[in-house]
Amino acid sequence: MRVAVIIDNNPHPSQDLLTEHGLSIYFEADGFKWLVDVGGSAQFYTNAVSMGINVEDVDFLVLSHGHFDHTGGLEQFIKVNKKAQIIISAQILGKTFYSYRLQAKRDISINHSVVNQHINRFIVADGNMRISTNVGLVCEIPIIYTTPKANNKLFIVDSDGEQPDGFKHEVALAVNTAEGIVVFSGCSHNGVLNILEACSIYFNQPQIIACIGGTHLIDSDAINKFETESEINEIGKTIVSSYPNMQLITGHCTGINVQSQLSKILGVNFKSFHSGTYLSF
Template identity: 35%
Template sequence: MILTALVDNSRLENRTDLTVERGLSLHVNTGGRQILFDAGSSKAFCDNAAALDIKIQDVDAAVISHRHHDHCNGVTHFLDRNSKAQVYFRECEEKDYCFKAFGFKSDVGIDKDLLVKAKRQLSFVNKTTEILPNVFLVTNLSSRYEQPKGNKYLYADSGQGFNPDTFDHELLMVIKESDGLIVFTGCAHNGVLNMVETAVELFPNTRIKAVVGGFHLVGLPLFNSIGGSKEDIEAIGKSLLTYPIDKLYTGHCTGMKAFGLLKNVLGEKLEHFPTGRSVVI
């Protein structure tokens, strides 16, 4: 697998030509297929793809991890450039989503117009679904571990007022290659440990070559605070060490303070994955 970060909150120091935004978009090349995992919040991932010699029109499928704008609103630009690929969402009740903290409120939800822009290219899954050979989308996520503490600022409204978001709009992508799994978390609002546990339950006794995506360990993004205490973050790192994981590539909503705490626990297993970085897994 060749994995490339098309958009993240930061970029490689030597790639000042690339655009960054508070969002996530990854390009996956595996088994002769190309997959877009998340699409950021604008057309930045498209512009960066061109600069990285990746052709969006050649993507075979797009997967959206959840319905927050920084992962899905770029889909409208994907549809402008690719008329063949299905775009996969988790099926859920239509809701509005917001961030609330200290009297401040901000819309963080999907642009609902994109859901009607090209219906023939949109697919909605409500169970474990193999969308391409050995590419699985999973909606039934483990609840063995606590969800991230940063979730407390995120709310959803289905028409009867805002309540804490249950993240029933989030999915997990697992790709099974001949030598192991690659687990894609998006923002891991359900918890990175729960997502890893889900993959282990689905594919027992299988090596996890990599866990990729945001872990939502940030508290208040504007201040890059951590969600919870130093001990909470370190405990997550220690629990990750109990799983058969070779590498973890993260950025975006993990937050750099939490990244540093995890790095102290996970060492060389954990790597930052900024815009423009490409790795072979």
């Protein structure tokens, strides 16, 4: 199984690929071509062309949640790809999403007009769903462990007005391989440990060999105080204890200091990705 990170916040060390605050990941499984998220703009497509990845041939696009940095390239995707089914949580439709993390209130919602104009292209998921033989959409994520503190800056507006976002609209993708599960999680707003648990339960498979995506464990700054060093260490130790053979492969929305801490705990099982990263399992 080969995986390619098409776009991420972090630049490729040698290739001239675009970066942005966003994420898009490509892989192949069960004879299909898959895309998880489309970054924050059409730039994901520019990178895909440079990398020799034919977005036109993608069979399934899975949108991990309703934020713009994972869905901003949707209009470009629909423009160039005429066949893929696009999978989206039912909890995204009709909702507006806001962030207060940079002090001023910002609308970070998916472009609902693009969705509405092309709704015939979408599979709207309201629960866990097997997409193909070995690929499952995991929507039901029980909250056993604490969720990222940076979620406190994120809100949702629905028929009940504005309220803290509970991230019912976030999904993960689990791929069951002969060696174990590969998990794709755009931002892990529900907490990486909770998502791993949900994916393990979904396939009744305790062995997870990789988790690829953001963790939403953001470095604290002068204004925002998020997870302490001790709390990050506990997350790392729980991963090592529960999934000793798992690689945590992250970049987008995982702080640099957090990455450094996790790498000390996970050792060779920790990897950082960037635009243009290739992975094999």
